Amino acid sequence: MTLIIGLTGGIASGKSTVSNMFKEKNITVVDADQIARDVVEIGKTAYKEIVQHFGKEILNNDETINRAKLGSIIFQSEEERKILNNIVHPEVRKEMMSQTEIAKENKEEIVVLDIPLLYESNLTHLVHKTLLVYVDENVQVKRLMERNNYTYEEAKMRMEAQLSLEDKLKLVDHVINNNGTIGETEEQLNKLINEWLDK
């Protein structure tokens, strides 16, 4: 049976870092952020609905979605965020389920669903075990500000659009603490994979 792991975290907690480690070990990762990008490509249903609601102001010159502009709207307003989520999330869910089915048909031992909003969107029924990439809040703000060149306020606003990592800690099956070095993170991941494969 394929073991389905739900990988989650908070913005800039290190999910992509861990998901890349899974990929390097040839473990399939179904990436919700990537799918959320694919389903809003020009001409797709979600793209049309986004332009219809948010207007052409959120488009770049080449008509692709200006993600920074759309982000600044939806992270400032819960109402607008819900509208965007309602457009994008059903499409993301469909595609994630179909990619997971393929991994199951291929009898892969482990498949990882990388879902930032695993708890916020109540998607835990899709997975057997959950794994949180955790960092302290001060580390999270600092890494987010550095990675995205955000001000402190911009970073905090995005973090506040999600359940806190402290709250997620109480809900998950497994935790990787990513406050330390990348090497320390990989060591924790290796241990977990061995546990799952019962080595």
Ligand SMILES: CC(C)(COP(=O)(O)OP(=O)(O)OC[C@H]1O[C@@H](n2cnc3c(N)ncnc32)[C@H](O)[C@@H]1O)[C@@H](O)C(=O)NCCC(=O)NCCS
């Ligand atoms: C608002 C958008 C255009 C901003 O794009 P941008 O390239 O700046 O960010 P990116 O997509 O890489 O997301 C970065 C992180 O932001 C957080 N985030 C994204 N969307 C949301 C949301 N609706 N609510 C809370 N956190 C979110 C996640 O932690 C995600 O990993 C984009 O995030 C988006 O389309 N969001 C809606 C779809 C969604 O919920 N995606 C997240 C997983 S399905």
Ligand SMILES: Nc1ncnc2c1ncn2[C@@H]1O[C@H](COP(=O)(O)OP(=O)(O)OP(=O)(O)O)[C@@H](O)[C@H]1O
């Ligand atoms: N252990 C670490 N030590 C130092 N920097 C790290 C560590 N882990 C991740 N980072 C850095 O922190 C930032 C956030 O990490 P990453 O992009 O993996 O987070 P994420 O959870 O995938 O973010 P998002 O939710 O925005 O997609 C990146 O710039 C990354 O290089």
